[in-house]
Amino acid sequence: MTTPETPRPASGRTAPEAPTTDGSASIGHLTEAGVLARILPVTAEGCVDGARAGSAPEGPRVEVGPGDDAAVVRLASPRLVVSTDTLTEGEDFLLDATCGEWIGAKAAVQNLADIAAMGARPSALVVAVTAPAQTPIALLEDVSRALSARAARDGAPVVGGDLGAGPVLSLTVTALGSLPEGSAPVLRSGARAGDVLAIGTERLGRSGAGLAWILAGRAADTRARELVAWHNAPDPDLALGWAGAREEDGTAIASAMLDVSDGLVRDAGRIARASGVVIDLDHGALAPDAEALADAARALDADAWEWVLHGGEEHAMLATFPADRVPMGFRRIGAVRALSAGESPRVLLDGAAITHEGFDHFA
Amino acid sequence: MTTPETPRPASGRTAPEAPTTDGSASIGHLTEAGVLARILPVTAEGCVDGARAGSAPEGPRVEVGPGDDAAVVRLASPRLVVSTDTLTEGEDFLLDATCGEWIGAKAAVQNLADIAAMGARPSALVVAVTAPAQTPIALLEDVSRALSARAARDGAPVVGGDLGAGPVLSLTVTALGSLPEGSAPVLRSGARAGDVLAIGTERLGRSGAGLAWILAGRAADTRARELVAWHNAPDPDLALGWAGAREEDGTAIASAMLDVSDGLVRDAGRIARASGVVIDLDHGALAPDAEALADAARALDADAWEWVLHGGEEHAMLATFPADRVPMGFRRIGAVRALSAGESPRVLLDGAAITHEGFDHFA
Known part of the structure; x- marks a missing residue:
């Protein structure tokens, strides 16, 4: 690291250590x-x-x-x-x-x-x-x-x-x-058949929706304000990772966990592959997320489900738990089941394969 | 962090997970x-x-x-x-x-x-x-x-x-x-009057010399080969930092230390300012470093002392020690003295101010 107290040009040029009070200075x-x-x-x-x-x-x-x-x-x-x-x-x-x-x-x-x-x-x-x-x-x-x-x-x-x-x-x-001594890290590989999949946010898809408005050149639209802000600075409750997903004594309740960086389906697929299981998303449990984005989607002639299932950069905690032990702050959005004979780990939606823009990583 | 096992386009484009065995592939x-x-x-x-x-x-x-x-x-x-x-x-x-x-x-x-x-x-x-x-x-x-x-x-x-x-x-x-319990970090601020300044490399200035050959468009010159290689991949003995500069029980021998990133004079100046002392470099102790670079400097019509005093990216350990306790691997190249009344912390060479390409950070 370099140090704040000593002069060295930030630009690769030799620059004087001139005091600058103007915030618009470069x-x-x-x-x-x-x-x-x-x-x-x-x-x-x-x-x-x-x-x-x-x-x-x-x-x-x-x-x-x-x-x-x-x-x-x-x-x-x-x-x-x-x-x-x-x-x-x-x-x-x-x-x-x-x-x-x-x-x-x-x-x-x-x-x-x-x-x-x-x-x-x-x-x-x-x-x-x-x-x-x-x-x-x-x-x-x-x-x-x-x-x-x-x-x-x-x-x-x-x-x-x-x-x-x-x-x-x-x-x-x-x-x-x-990590405290005795506290196991929560890996992606611990999901077990019978677990439920749960998400640590009340609404999925806002980040993907905001990006769609930005890419459409309509970031300044008042209807997009909250979505664009969430895309640019998502603010999920991260304490659900270290506090919510553990008992007070440090024992993990979550069997597997990651944060949603690249979209629900893709990230759930990471848990499925690492754990050797099938994850079946619950259409009904996710419907309120899509419904909340329906107006924004109609205005762009887009599909709110696309944002819910595939929108990235949410950074909410996505975890699997024993079915009777979903902690406060998480809500159930799917189930974990064992692989059938010859089946590959994958993510389904109400038991059906999920297709996405012409390619399907998980079917 | 993203993970090696899951597909995501590295380029921002949607790319197939095509196996590539050709090392020239992008x-x-x-x-x-x-x-x-x-x-x-x-x-x-x-x-x-x-x-x-x-x-x-x-x-x-x-x-x-x-x-x-x-x-x-x-x-x-x-x-x-x-x-x-x-x-x-x-x-x-x-x-x-x-x-x-x-x-x-x-x-x-x-x-x-x-x-x-x-x-x-x-x-x-x-x-x-x-x-x-x-x-x-x-x-x-x-x-x-x-x-x-x-x-x-x-x-x-x-x-x-x-x-x-x-x-x-x-x-x-x-x-x-x-850092082990009980081992104090070696800061820049601990140099004391009476200490000596020592460097953990046999030859200073090679990195600056190599850069000069590169900037002159003559990196391929056989006379420059070793210098260019040292500039591009300097390889000082870093263990001098954690092993050489401490007793076996972990007690620090060095009173101050940093690595030479931005040139001997500039980095010694950081110790001088942090410690509130004057550091006086010893021309005689550094002369062999300059002499070893004399041929390379003549070929470029350059000054080998410039490379020794101001060449960066050496990354050798530069430390101050009690005068009778310079460890193996370090060699004495200067002395630390107290500030005179009204004097600012600075770096001198045999007691004289050092000028460098029209500006002088330390005089």
């Missing part, structure tokens, strides 16, 4: 150090002696924050849980359809969700940003503020950062968590 | 899953039950490797050390002056060096790769193989990965390590 006018000092919310002061505590009561303690070669974080246990993901402008978000706050919040959520989906509590984040020299510093400040705020809500301070130049804006967030 | 012809399966060296099999051990005798144990939402690694202690850094094509490396093996090795070294510079032993890496669809899969395989091999040498398995599309090749490596 980062090319600042040094990497100057930019990092403005976007890294945690400073090293007070961290070194361990005086600075994380926000969770028994959460991580930041021994060394940003400003040295690496951060030092005391985890609740030595069993580290770690995941990394990149959001790239033009691929994962469109700058003219989103804003800095949403980019930061989404980068936090998609990575925290990966920790939560192991049944683990997040402890900290580190973030590596690349940006063109003409990027407004205000945009990076917005990204950083929202990333930090969203991660702090789940007890995870941003403890380190890196800033470099690149052709487009890109954020790689690495989320760090821990 | 990743646009594979799914993200297909690419990850080829570039992630650790598979999930055998990991979940903890049977798979890291390479260090008391090193990390990988409980869950790639293939689920997150990896689970048992550290030697709950005191996590973490650093993240991005290498971007066109900014941090030029594809026509390097190769996949060097990109991977350098990405490993620059991140492992940040862990080592805290006096900590690396435990694991995760890597997020973005690449254009036309990137040859063979290039990513070379990057991955070298990254894994270099990290494994220091006991750090690659436990997770992410692959996405982007306009240029970019790698973000997050390095993870741990």
Whole structure:
């Protein structure tokens, strides 16, 4: 990591360490150090002696924050849980359809969700940003503020950062968590025949719907506002992963879990394949989700079921549970059954194969 | 993190899961899953039950490797050390002056060096790769193989990965390590008057020299071969950070430490400022480094001292020690003295200010 206190051009050019108070200034006018000092919310002061505590009561303690070669974080246990993901402008978000706050919040959520989906509590984040020299510093400040705020809500301070130049804006967030001794991680491979499939959100499909409005060039339509916002910054209850899906003593109730990144059918298929089972989605249980999106779908001449079944970037917890033990916050949307002779793991809808835009991954 | 076992287009397009045996094929012809399966060296099999051990005798144990939402690694202690850094094509490396093996090795070294510079032993890496669809899969395989091999040498398995599309090749490596209970991290702020400054490499300046040959368009010159190779894949002894700079009982001998990322003068200046001292480099101690580069400098009409004093990307350990306790592997190249009245922390050479290409950060 590079450090906020020392001058180095963020743009690859030799730039003076000029103080800039204008939020519309571009980062090319600042040094990497100057930019990092403005976007890294945690400073090293007070961290070194361990005086600075994380926000969770028994959460991580930041021994060394940003400003040295690496951060030092005391985890609740030595069993580290770690995941990394990149959001790239033009691929994962469109700058003219989103804003800095949403980019930061989404980068936090998609990575925290990966920790939560192991049944683990997040402890900290580190973030590596690349940006063109003409990027407004205000945009990076917005990204950083929202990333930090969203991660702090789940007890995870941003403890380190890196800033470099690149052709487009890109954020790689690495989320760090821990598992208590004796608490098994909740894998994708534990679903058993007789379990139920449950989702930790009241409404599936909003993210896919929002993306459809963005791709139709109608993100500004008032009917799309909530959907576009959810696509750009989905906000599922991630604590369902580490608190909801476990007993108070840490024993996992969920037999398998992941977060919905690539669509319900595709992600349920991951559980089905890893566990060697068939997952049968319940049309009736998902009908309210589709119904809630019906008006938005009609306006685009689209199919709300497509969004519910295949829309990605929801990041809600998707888990399997023993049939009589679905925890609060989850709702049943399907059943797990054993493979028949010669049958492959797959996802069905009321017992029928699901087709999707001309290809079918699971039938 | 996304997972090697499931299909998702790496290019943002819908791509068939076509098996490809031709190494010249581009990743646009594979799914993200297909690419990850080829570039992630650790598979999930055998990991979940903890049977798979890291390479260090008391090193990390990988409980869950790639293939689920997150990896689970048992550290030697709950005191996590973490650093993240991005290498971007066109900014941090030029594809026509390097190769996949060097990109991977350098990405490993620059991140492992940040862990080592805290006096900590690396435990694991995760890597997020973005690449254009036309990137040859063979290039990513070379990057991955070298990254894994270099990290494994220091006991750090690659436990997770992410692959996405982007306009240029970019790698973000997050390095993870741990500090035993009772072992203080070696910060930049601990240098004291009377200490000596020492460097953990026999020869400084090779990386800067190699870069000069590359920028001159003469990377293929036989006289430049070793220097270009060192620039593209520097290979300092990183164990000097966690083993050399500590007593066997874990007590730090080094009073301050970092790795040389941005040049000796700039990085020594970071120690000087963090510690509130003056660092005086010893011209005589560094003369052999400059002399070894004299021929290469003459051929480019360059100044070897420029490379020794200001060349970056060496990643060797730079530390301060009590004068009578410089460990094996380090050599003395300067002295630490107290600030005079009204003096600012800075770096001198034989007591004189150092000027560098028209600006002077430290005088």
